[in-house]
Amino acid sequence: MSSEFDLIHRFFQRASRREDVIKGIGDDGALLRISPGVDLVVTTDTLVDGVHFPRDTNPESLGHKALAVNLSDLAAMAAEPAWVTLALSLPGADESWLAPFAQGLFKLAEQFDVALVGGDLTRGPLTITIQALGFVAHGQALGRDGAKPGDGVYITGSVGDAALGLAALQNRVVLDAPSLGLCLSRLHRPMPRVLAGLALRGLASAAIDVSDGMVADLEHVLAASGVGATLRLEQLPLSTTVRRALEEGQAGWEIPLAGGDDYELLFTVTGDRAERLREKIEATGCTVTQVGTIDAERGLRITRGGVPQALPQRAGYNHFAHNLG
Ligand code: ADP
């Protein structure tokens, strides 16, 4: 099975002689040295009609989400967002679609003082690509590669709400109206943890944003850091809606563990810095929960009340799992 990661590694991951590339392919964003004191962080993400969002998703939410997923990657690098470009492929010049799309995009951009500074507009299947650029003082960016044995594994907010919303849209679970509203708002209008990302600077040892699924994204941190981890299910931060769906047997643990689209920050921090970091993140209005510990022994172990549990069958979304051998 070829994953998108195999393909990127085989065809696009090449060493560069440029000394200003501090970090290229392999993290949430690239880290580029642009001046002695400041590093630039660059990231790009695409949303494709029918793959990343259902066909009838409202355009205002799409404008919001296309930007949010990119700001989330900058947050995971502890970068301050500054500029974005927008490459849009549209089936037609539908102004009743473009107006709310732009409104959703600019509303979020203004919230974080981000400027749209360029892009491209073409006719084709609906595809939205945003590139986001941000900056961070030299040496302060966070990567997936700094986790050390003994560090705590933490996550902001809660996991599983967006995946439960998607499951409800696909008629796999039934939610009451208020729960559905909450889950769909997490799915369609994720709020990137920009301020929490900035709070990680100088305190966290590694970070990633949870886009593909918590287990898959934690595994990226483990692989990049050359460590393992134990995840304790009973500590997972779950909304009452997700907790109830689990208790009722409507949803399995793969929803919070592998569902994805959470856009929370998962990070690691050494014991003596953990409380300071928790206070700084909570001061941004965001909850934070310890969900596990980094181990020297490689691999991921999941326990519940101390009892080992099976890993979810599908750790995260893989774009090429089905159509490539
Ligand atoms: P994320 O989920 O944080 O957006 P991805 O898992 O999509 O990150 O990508 C992993 C890494 O591979 C990132 O560093 C990304 O920039 C890089 N990457 C993805 N696609 C390509 C490509 N076609 N060419 C070069 N690098 C790529």
Ligand code: MG
């Ligand atoms: Mg990411």
